[in-house]
Amino acid sequence: MLDKFFEFWTTIHFVDIIEFFGTCAFAISGIRMASAKSLDWFGALVVGFVTATGGGTLRDLLLGVTPFWMLNSVYVWCTIIALFFVVVFRKQLVHLNNTFLWFDGIGLGLFVVVGTEKTMSLGYPFWVVVIMATITGVVGGIVRDIMINEIPAIFKQEWYALTCIFGVMIYYTLDFFNVGTVFTQLFCATSVFVIRLIATRYKLGLPTLKSED
Template identity: 75%
Template sequence: MGLILNFWGTIKFVDIIEFLGTFAFAISGIRLASAKKLDWFGAFVVGFVTATGGGTLRDLLLNVTPFWMLNSVYAWCTILALGFVVIFRKALVKLNSTFFWFDSIGLGLFVVVGSEKALAFGYPVWVVAIMGTITGVVGGIIRDIMINEIPAIFKQEWYAVACMLGSLLYCSLYYLGVAESIVQIITAVFVFLLRLIATRYKLGLPFLKGEE
């Protein structure tokens, strides 16, 4: 009993956010993989890359060991996500917006994780914003390339923009002295709602026009 309490006592709120983000992003990747009729192993790979790709690039840029190599829980999160999709596949297929919901949830949670980690290393705000964005979007880019789709960042409303603004909000609240857990919750909800609003009202950046 004491060992269990000590274990839970070492878990930070940001760790819980990272676990939830991993689960949400893994489901979004596995859900798309199922639409491409990949087998279970292929779906696991797509889900794992979706959940860890952004954080891996972030950690390499920050010159630290990629987070998923230090704890097997991220692989187990992906396995759990695979089981979730297999068990509830019929319900997920009926919900056409499933991918959007899980992708948006994962996006908001990972922006928090990336921003928090860059701040912990003492980087300036502009680097924090980039790291938060990388953590949120790169996994999805790799996922879409693997399943032969145009990356969502290039075609969906305010995808990377939501990440960038979320990171800037995180920094602002952090330097204002707001409690860390409150900053994390507000930022994740902000990114999620911004994606929701942008998609609902088709808000996006102007398209770059080619030759007429």
């Protein structure tokens, strides 16, 4: 297991770094929510792992490739690191009211980039890329919320899935103008994060579907 972890860092690409930090960010957000439900360490670890890998797993299965976390143990280590991060800094995280939003937003931005890159590399058209990038960004959170008995954030929070779509559009725009790959990846991830924060700050969302009285 450790051999695979070190192998990851010897054959690393920039998109791998993005995926690594995205996994850590989503794992932290999942573990943070698990701690609010008073789950034990193992329960929190499971929630964190599912949050970090759920979207990418479904994406890879739909694309017909081996789920990414099964190819290298680094993603398991990401979750373990995230657990100890939350344990060590739990007091500081509790006092930061926007902790979940920040880590969830960071993970969302980074995973949109990963989903976009992977789907594009397999030659799929734009509409498939949009769907796969959105799945990468939101499915882990959906499963997390179901596991801890919450309404999935995608169904109630401001511009959650739409933010992923905006991110893919930004990525394609920069790619069309042949902007450097690293800049495109960073700008896309940052844009998703910023849009997510703005939407939350100003309560930007879609109309609520209500039944007739």
